[in-house]
Amino acid sequence: MENKRTEISDLGEFGLIDRISQNFTSVNNETELGIGDDAAVLNSLGSRIIVTSDMLLEGVHFDLSFTPLQHLGYKAVAVNVSDVAAMNAIPKQITVNLGLSNRFSVEAVDEFYKGVKAACDNYKVDLIGGDTTSSMSGLVISVTAIGMVGQDKITKRSGAKEKDVICVTGDLGAAFIGLQILEREKQVFMANPDMQPQLDKYDYIVQRQLKPEARMGVVHELAELDIVPSSMIDISDGLASELLHLSRQSGMGMKIYEDKLPIDKQTYDTAVELGIDPTTAALNGGEDYELLFTVSMDDMEKLKKHADIHFIGYVQSSDKGNIMATKGGNEVEVTAQGWSHFKKP
Amino acid sequence: MENKRTEISDLGEFGLIDRISQNFTSVNNETELGIGDDAAVLNSLGSRIIVTSDMLLEGVHFDLSFTPLQHLGYKAVAVNVSDVAAMNAIPKQITVNLGLSNRFSVEAVDEFYKGVKAACDNYKVDLIGGDTTSSMSGLVISVTAIGMVGQDKITKRSGAKEKDVICVTGDLGAAFIGLQILEREKQVFMANPDMQPQLDKYDYIVQRQLKPEARMGVVHELAELDIVPSSMIDISDGLASELLHLSRQSGMGMKIYEDKLPIDKQTYDTAVELGIDPTTAALNGGEDYELLFTVSMDDMEKLKKHADIHFIGYVQSSDKGNIMATKGGNEVEVTAQGWSHFKKP
Structure with missing residues (x-):
């Protein structure tokens, strides 16, 4: 080149x-x-x-x-x-x-x-x-x-039903934390062009940012297991934002558990290194391109052995709202902080 | 607003x-x-x-x-x-x-x-x-x-056959000449913001530039007449460029006649006012969004009474090249000057 x-x-x-x-x-x-x-x-x-x-x-x-x-x-x-x-x-x-x-x-x-x-x-x-x-x-x-x-x-955003299980593929927050590392190393390089970027220990999260994969494998596996999710969305703006899409379009509430959120060790450690709460990265980070979907309890049984599909909560009636049970035993409302492209100047 | x-x-x-x-x-x-x-x-x-x-x-x-x-x-x-x-x-x-x-x-x-x-x-x-x-x-x-x-x-670019008649809808060069007027008036306005743009006498060509129409009416009319063109393309980069597309993809030569090119009077007069050859505007102007197509001789008969479809030439064998017979009785090669977006800096 x-x-x-x-x-x-x-x-x-x-x-x-x-x-x-x-x-x-x-x-x-x-x-x-x-x-x-x-x-x-x-x-x-x-x-x-x-x-x-x-x-x-x-x-x-x-x-x-x-x-x-x-x-x-x-x-x-x-x-x-x-x-x-x-x-x-x-x-x-x-x-x-x-x-x-x-x-x-x-x-x-x-x-x-x-x-x-x-x-x-x-x-x-x-x-x-x-x-x-x-x-x-x-x-x-x-x-x-x-x-x-x-x-x-066809799986729309609008079909989630009460008691359906909320599933997410892979892990969350890596692409966002990877971006923070790339931007940090860029600042270091701009301050001193002789410095080489130190990315080796961040290989997984950097890869997740620069070269994300679509979860087509899961789509094929669901077909093989004869499962059609009741609702599905891909995670481009962060788990919280996408959960609210499913909630709004299905007319249901969502309950998730902080301790069930799948976060890779490299993501977790680097978030801590950067002073970012790993859960916040998972909820609001975006660009994960994992799949978030809901299935019936029966279908959940068929997915139990799948290493890369995680059950993070369940669908509840809309009056119960969109809630995360924290590791500390509290309940907090899930709010979206994605779609930051139109931030005020 | x-x-x-x-x-x-x-x-x-x-x-x-x-x-x-x-x-x-x-x-x-x-x-x-x-x-x-x-x-x-x-x-x-x-x-x-x-x-x-x-x-x-x-x-x-x-x-x-x-x-x-x-x-x-x-x-x-x-x-x-x-x-x-x-x-x-x-x-x-x-x-x-x-x-x-x-x-x-x-x-x-x-x-x-x-x-x-x-x-x-x-x-x-x-x-x-x-x-x-x-x-x-x-x-x-x-x-x-x-x-x-x-x-x-389905009508591709690649089906033109020898002796097919070359047809074009509407008129050519108007959008390009309209753009020249808009740019001229912009310069006048920038030099003196009190000057109001004088666009009344250029209404047709300015409209052709700012709000072009797709020729869907002609598609429906061809269907009613039971005509499927042998090849077709829309004129976005200028007649010459599109003729060469049909030529290249059909493996045929094209012969057109300068005096058959449909040019609106306002386009013609304004081109002359601006010192631009109206034929050059029609050949290379672009953004006309008219349809250029070829039909068999039999189908041509059915189109003879159509006020908005013009016969501008015919398809010939590829060894005869792409030729325009000029008003002056000469023959010139058709060359493309469209696609100017990647001009050298």
Whole structure:
């Protein structure tokens, strides 16, 4: 990447599209026509079609001083696949729109698409189109993902019922704590460029921030166990915010237990090192891209042996509110502190 | 709009989504679940699904000093609907991703979505989702449109056959000349803020730039006449560039006639006033969002009485190249000057 710099203007439109599309071949029967026309053509083969779209903006969602472009390409796909997973659907296609300022070379675009390609391979998704244009100000990424699912398997946010068990996959708070470490090391580096960032002992949490994974494995496992969750959402803004979405859209209250929240040891230790309460990181950290879902008591039995699915509480009537029982034996209201992008100036 | 300014941070995520979504109700049977979950749910009812996505960035694709936000919302939808039309398909759903800097108020967002709503009503499209986030730098818009079409009606860029007639709808070059006028008046205004812009005599071409329409009417008319074009594309980068797309993807040459190019009188007169060759504006201007398509000789007969479809040439073998016969009796090669967004710095 450092050896060669080709201007995007040297390639031209045809050249850039060809360069991108030559690495992508469709793997899904549902993709009838991919890149290269006014639009792509899909065939749902009778399934329902899931559509979701997310935007990632430089300076808001990522900092290129510590985010490799390849990871960013991977993440842009993964966060959209995560939304498809949250509908209990299988991702099939994506479009990637990219706005690039002059400081990005063709080699930089290649790096980004290497990450897109790795994610497409991993999640078995076809890149079917997109728009590449110049930007006056930094890198702009907008991805739309399309998935398919049988009508009887669609899992919305609105189906949680009283006494259902609240489940969460993996662990929480790691991506947020990883970001704090990356920002700390950036400050150290800016103060003294001879200092090399010390990231070895933070490898897991840094990886969780830079290259998150969508929990497609869990979607497939639920299908194998013949479980359709009563409600589901992916955790992008923090557990608290997502719990409140399920609560609001299902018209139910939620009760969770602090001591059941899954927090990785590295997340915990680093949070303590930084003076951040690990529970706060888990509740409000965001960008975990784990799945939060509710299942009936019967289905819970089938999930008991799953190492990566944790039962953190249960659904209660709405008049009981959204409550966390703390380790100290108190009950506190769950409030959302996610979605900080529109903080007051 | 000038009377009240509400900060987006005052509304919060739920508030903003509610405010936007309350004005949008789905009209298509194919939309099973719209805004408000991780993703939307569609049912193609056996049709093929068309997906297209486009990004509009402030400072590159639009200048807010002379672009009303309402028109911009309309245009963001129309240009994507135009891509669906270019596949001979019917638009059904859109997602709108929006990046907003602090200088945009809730009222500004309302204005933008008024335009989105007007376009949704006009084109009978359902807004099914999207992502609204803050931006460090200006307004960022990314729209994905989904359409449906019977498999036997899909019209790609690649089907043009020798002796097919090349057709274009409406007229060309107006949006480009309209932009030149808007930019000229902006310079006048910046030099002397007491000067009011003189736009009355340029109403048509200014409208073509600020509020373009997708040619859905023509798609419906072709269906009524039982015509499936052999190839089709919408004119976003200028006639020349789009002709070359059809040529390249069909493996054919194209012959067009300068004196057949449809140019509105206001476009022609204003081009002359500005010292721009009207033919150059028609060939390379861009943003017309007319449809360029090829039909067999038999189908041409059915279109002869259509006031808004013009026959500008025919398809020839690829060895004859892409040629324009000029008014002066010469033959010149058609070359693309569109896609200027990546001009060298």
